[in-house]
Amino acid sequence: QVKLHQWGAGLLKPSETLSLTCAVYNAPVSGYYWAxxxxxxxxxxxxxxxxxxxxxxxxxxxxxxxxTISIDTxxxxxxxxxxxxxxxDTAVYYCARDPAPRGGGGxxxxxxxxxITVSS
Amino acid sequence: xIVMTQSPATLSLSPGERATLSxxxxxxxxxxxxxxxxxxxxxxxxxxxxxxxxxxxxxNRFSGSGSxxxxxLTINGLQSEDFGIYFCQQYSDWxxxxxxxxxxxEVK
Numbered sequence: 662q663v664k665l666h667q668w669g670a671g672l673l674k675p676s677e678t679l680s681l682t683c684a685v686y687n688a689p690v691s692g693y694y695w696a697x698x699x700x701x702x703x704x705x706x707x708x709x710x711x712x713x714x715x716x717x718x719x720x721x722x723x724x725x726x727x728x729t730i731s732i733d734t735x736x737x738x739x740x741x742x743x744x745x746x747x748x749x750d751t752a753v754y755y756c757a758r759d760p761a762p763r764g765g766g767g768x769x770x771x772x773x774x775x776x777i778t779v780s781s
Numbered sequence: 782x783i784v785m786t787q788s789p790a791t792l793s794l795s796p797g798e799r800a801t802l803s804x805x806x807x808x809x810x811x812x813x814x815x816x817x818x819x820x821x822x823x824x825x826x827x828x829x830x831x832x833x834x835x836x837x838x839x840x841n842r843f844s845g846s847g848s849x850x851x852x853x854l855t856i857n858g859l860q861s862e863d864f865g866i867y868f869c870q871q872y873s874d875w876x877x878x879x880x881x882x883x884x885x886x887e888v889k
Contacts (some may be wrong), residue, residue, distance in 0.1 A: 706825070706868060708882035721877040722782075755824050759872075766831055766872045767815030771824035777846075 663688040663764040667772035683756030694759035695739040701752035787881035793889040800856040804869035812848045813873035820865040
């Protein structure tokens with residue numbers, strides 16, 4: 662069974678940088694996009710961006726300039742860095758698999774989520 | 782950016798009843814639509830992709846229909862485990878991929 666396990670710091674201050682990592686088990690990283698999605702009561706589910714096994718990324722314009730997504734194909738880990746944090750970045754952050762490059766659609770496997778709070 | 786609008790916000794139904802959830806896209810998305818179910822404290826679970834194709838392990842009481850801008854998720858014979866929040870998501874035109882704001886299906 663495909664499993665995504667994610668980790669990263671939970672409480673941060675404004676202007677700091679959020680770093681999250683997502684490890685992929687029982688699936689290849691090639692042939693998929695690996696996405697980061699966040700969820701908050703204010704904004705709902707928000708797709709932040711994605712990376713493929715070549716390191717090619719797509720990023721939501723709402724966070725462009727602050728978001729970096731990368732992949733380590735050897736470790737099968739996907740990472741997120743979100744800089745210059747503001748209070749409204751507070752959310753539960755998920756990593757998820759997107760089978761789009763294989764012709765599929767929808768995010769078929771998700772990490773367990775990481776609750777991130779940005780507060781002074 | 783394609784805006785996804787779901788209705789109603791809340792659906793109050795009894796077990797055994799049929800649930801009909803709507804999702805509208807601001808532009809034509811063909812059938813590039815997914816539906817998810819989310820329960821408290823859990824990530825969303827993919828139910829349907831390509832507007833009408835059930836994901837592996839999804840019971841056949843869940844069905845999706847529609848194309849273009851108007852889509853429907855139907856749950857026939859609500860079971861206790863079906864109560865939760867349902868989201869639609871388009872993957873036709875991105876970035877960004879966008880989600881609806883959700884419909885809560887609650888026990889009447």
